[in-house]
Each structure stands twice: as structure tokens, then as C-alpha cells.
Amino acid sequence: MSSMTISRRTNAVKGMITVPGDKSISHRSIMLAALSNGTSTINNFLTGEDCLTTISAFQAMGIHIIQNDSEITVHGKGLYGLEESSQPINLGNSGTTTRLLLGILAGTPHHYCLYGDESLSVRPMDRVTIPLSKMGATFDGNQQGRLLPMSVRGGEVQPIEYTLPINSAQIKSSILLAGLFTTGVTKVVEPVPTRDHTERMLTAFGVDIGREGNTISLRGQQQLEATDIEVPGDISSAAFFICAAALKADSDLVVKDVGLNPTRTGIIDVLKRMGATIETRITRYIGDEPIGDVTVQGGPLNGITISGADIPRVIDEIPIIALLASQAEGKTLIKDAEDLRYKETDRIQAVVDILHSMGVDIIGTEDGLIINGKPSTLKGGEYHSYKDHRIGMMIAIASLLTDEEITLQEPDCISISYPSFFAHFDQILED
Numbered sequence: 565m566s567s568m569t570i571s572r573r574t575n576a577v578k579g580m581i582t583v584p585g586d587k588s589i590s591h592r593s594i595m596l597a598a599l600s601n602g603t604s605t606i607n608n609f610l611t612g613e614d615c616l617t618t619i620s621a622f623q624a625m626g627i628h629i630i631q632n633d634s635e636i637t638v639h640g641k642g643l644y645g646l647e648e649s650s651q652p653i654n655l656g657n658s659g660t661t662t663r664l665l666l667g668i669l670a671g672t673p674h675h676y677c678l679y680g681d682e683s684l685s686v687r688p689m690d691r692v693t694i695p696l697s698k699m700g701a702t703f704d705g706n707q708q709g710r711l712l713p714m715s716v717r718g719g720e721v722q723p724i725e726y727t728l729p730i731n732s733a734q735i736k737s738s739i740l741l742a743g744l745f746t747t748g749v750t751k752v753v754e755p756v757p758t759r760d761h762t763e764r765m766l767t768a769f770g771v772d773i774g775r776e777g778n779t780i781s782l783r784g785q786q787q788l789e790a791t792d793i794e795v796p797g798d799i800s801s802a803a804f805f806i807c808a809a810a811l812k813a814d815s816d817l818v819v820k821d822v823g824l825n826p827t828r829t830g831i832i833d834v835l836k837r838m839g840a841t842i843e844t845r846i847t848r849y850i851g852d853e854p855i856g857d858v859t860v861q862g863g864p865l866n867g868i869t870i871s872g873a874d875i876p877r878v879i880d881e882i883p884i885i886a887l888l889a890s891q892a893e894g895k896t897l898i899k900d901a902e903d904l905r906y907k908e909t910d911r912i913q914a915v916v917d918i919l920h921s922m923g924v925d926i927i928g929t930e931d932g933l934i935i936n937g938k939p940s941t942l943k944g945g946e947y948h949s950y951k952d953h954r955i956g957m958m959i960a961i962a963s964l965l966t967d968e969e970i971t972l973q974e975p976d977c978i979s980i981s982y983p984s985f986f987a988h989f990d991q992i993l994e995d
């Protein structure tokens with residue numbers, strides 16, 4: 565589908581909803597299950613395109629994986645069970661698959677060729693290949709080795725101690741995964757906490773991993789033991805509907821069974837600071853991950869500053885936060901978020917272009933956004949998703965704030981992380 569018309573006028577976002585499984589946890593579940601000894605079953609796996617890409621990549625390396633809707637069975641072959649692939653491996657649109665896989669392949673004694681789509685082919689990979697080369701793996705790729713297509717020759721890797729130069733869970737995870745293949749202790753220092761699903765899931769697979777302050781330590785050559793995993797709902801997907809509810813005065817929405825890992829709940833704190841009525845309740849733990857419900861009501865919002873340690877906790881939510889900020893009274897300043905320029909598209913530029921065309925007072929800075937908000941009716945018209953799922957979903961939610969039609973160009977990208985987005989959107993709109 566190259567375009568779709570969205571007209572969603574409503575006074576309130578109401579009801580109860582569960583969102584599909586978490587993307588970050590789904591990727592990691594396949595990877596760790598593949599490297600473990602024995603058979604793991606994964607429930608509520610996200611069947612979005614990026615996670616299906618992770619499945620096909622591991623199948624291409626000889627791992628037997630059976631998919632039955634969102635239930636996945638992975639027959640792990642241990643730390644050194646991956647086979648060489650006779651064909652280049654297609655990593656589609658998925659940054660997480662690529663960067664975490666590069667860590668695994670660094671320790672795997674074979675040669676691989678990796679490639680991706682137009683967007684993934686311009687996303688920087690040197691952020692992981694620099695530390696992984698220090699560990700002993702060999703990479704080559706486009707633009708002096710920075711970009712896909714890329715070849716990898718892994719083998720005997722040495723542990724390193726590495727301080728993250730960018731606050732990125734993908735870099736941290738890539739190094740820790742390579743660390744599994746070493747014969748010493750790998751240490752990653754993260755100056756600011758980033759999502760810790762890799763650490764929590766390694767523990768669930770029986771790996772002893774330590775954290776002291778901001779340093780994570782992992783001893784190599786530990787065996788992963790197969791385990792069953794239930795994936796919590798994705799708070800980054802829920803964020804679109806949570807924000808939709810916060811934006812509409814008479815709303816009252818409950819999101820059930822969503823992941824509430826504190827490294828991911830920045831959106832809840834942002835909404836609280838903006839004056840929204842929002843509550844969370846942890847109901848249980850699955851593996852090491854907290855899961856629970858979020859209740860949100862609509863009401864007036866105020867502008868805030870989001871910076872520093874806030875950023876990794878809301879990194880994927882910034883497009884939808886910018887839309888919220890457009891309706892909040894006063895100035896919202898988002899800074900220290902330069903990495904948004906290297907996502908599926910340059911998300912700073914995309915958000916500025918779209919919201920400016922909708923009539924919002926917004927400017928982009930090198931590392932963020934300045935939005936002067938006030939409750940207002942936005943302009944409809946034709947808007948491009950930039951083939952970026954998070955941008956596409958932000959545009960769809962903006963349809964609640966205009967009296968005109970919105971035509972969304974290239975809406976299909978939404979299935980990268982949320983294939984059932986429009987069906988769920990319709991479920992929670994009051995007539």
C-alpha cells in the first residue's frame with residue numbers, strides 16, 4: 565500500500581488494550597535461545613518484520629526455528645553451533661538485529677556477509693565494529709567499513725573493558741554477546757543506564773553476569789541453558805495509545821500486561837512531569853522482567869525539558885512525545901538526543917518537517933527539538949512516514965488532533981514493530 569487516508573475524530577480514547585510483544589526482548593529471545601543448549605519456547609513473540617528478520621537470520625545459520633503465530637520454538641545448538649551461510653544474510657530494516665548479531669558473529673569462527681534495506685545501509689555500524697575489532701574480529705564494509713553490506717570473519721576474541729561513547733543498549737549488548745565467546749572477563753561501562761534486557765535475559769539463560777555501579781561484567785565461556793520465555797507487551801508500542809489518551813480530555817485507557825522495566829518507562833515519567841494523570845501497577849515478573857498495567861486519563865499538559873539520562877529511557881518515544889508537546893502549554897526542550905539522526909530515518913528532521921507542516925511551532929537543533937506548544941487544531945494533508953514505523957504511527961495519532969483528513973504515505977512500515985496498530989487504534993476510539 566503506498567498511501568492510506570486516516571480520519572479519526574473522537575473525543576476520547578477509552579477501554580482496555582494489550583499490545584504485541586516487546587521488540588527488544590523478542591530479538592534477544594531468538595538470539596540467546598539459538599546459542600543455548602536445548603529447546604526454548606517463546607510466547608507472545610512480536611511478529612513484526614524486524615523480529616521475523618532475526619528469525620530468518622538464525623535459520624540461515626542452521627538454527628531450527630518453528631513459528632506458530634506468536635509462539636516460537638527454537639532448537640538451540642550451543643555457543644558454537646551456528647553454521648556458515650552459503651548466502652549473504654538479509655537484515656532488512658533492523659538495527660537491533662544487525663548490531664547484536666555482529667557481536668555474536670565476532671566470536672563465531674566463520675565468515676558471513678550481511679546486508680540490509682536502503683535505510684539500514686546508511687546506519688552507522690562502526691559503533692560496534694570498532695570495539696569488536698579490538699576484541700579480535702575482522703570486518704569490512706562500505707565506506708571504509710562503516711556501513712552494510714559488510715563481511716565478518718569471527719574467531720578467537722579477547723575480552724575488553726569498554727566505556728560506551730554513545731548511550732546505546734545495542735552497543736552494550738553487542739560487546740557483551742561477543743564477551744560470551746572469550747576466555748576472560750569483559751566489562752562494559754555505561755555512563756548513563758540504557759535498556760538492560762540483554763543482561764536480564766542472559767541471567768534467565770543461566771549466565772552469571774554482574775553489575776557494580778555503571779559497570780557490567782561478564783565471564784566468557786559460560787554455557788547458556790535453554791529456557792521458556794514469555795515476552796511482555798511493548799511499552800514503546802503502547803506509548804502511542806497512552807499518548808493518544810493523554811491528548812484527549814475525556815479519555816480513560818488501561819494498557820494490560822505491558823513491560824515495566826525501569827530502563828524503558830521514561831514515557832511514564834515524561835507524562836507525569838507534563839501533568840498527565842497516569843499510573844502503573846506491576847502485577848508480576850516474567851523471567852527477570854516486570855510486567856503490569858498502565859492507566860491513563862486525558863487532561864491539560866505542560867511543556868518540560870527532557871535531556872541527559874532521560875534520553876535512553878525514551879529514545880524511541882521522542883516522535884510521539886513531540887506530538888504531545890505540540891499540545892502542551894509552553895515550551896518543551898529535548899536535548900542530548902543527537903542519535904535520533906541515525907535511526908530508521910533522521911527522526912529530528914522528520915518530526916520537524918511533519919509537525920511544522922501541521923502548523924506546530926517547532927524547530928530542530930543539532931541534538932533535539934524545541935517545541936512551543938498550546939492546545940490547537942492541527943492541519944491535515946499528505947504526510948510521509950519516511951518509511952519509519954515510529955514516524956508513521958505518530959502521524960496516525962496526529963489524526964486525532966485535526967478536523968481534516970490525513971493521507972499517510974508509505975504506511976506499511978508500521979508493521980516493522982506493530983502489525984496490528986490500526987486494528988488496535990480503532991478498538992479504543994469512542995464513537
Ligand SMILES: O=C(O)C1=C[C@@H](OP(=O)(O)O)[C@@H](O)[C@H](O)C1
Nearest residue numbers: 588660731732733734735879880
Ligand atoms: O537494544 C535495543 O533493543 C534497542 C536499543 C535502542 O537503540 P540504541 O541502542 O541505538 O539507542 C532503540 O532505539 C532500539 O529501538 C532498540
Ligand SMILES: C=C(OP(=O)(O)O)C(=O)O
Nearest residue numbers: 657658659660880907954
Ligand atoms: C530504532 C529502532 O529500531 P532498530 O534500531 O532496531 O532499527 C526503533 O524501533 O525505533
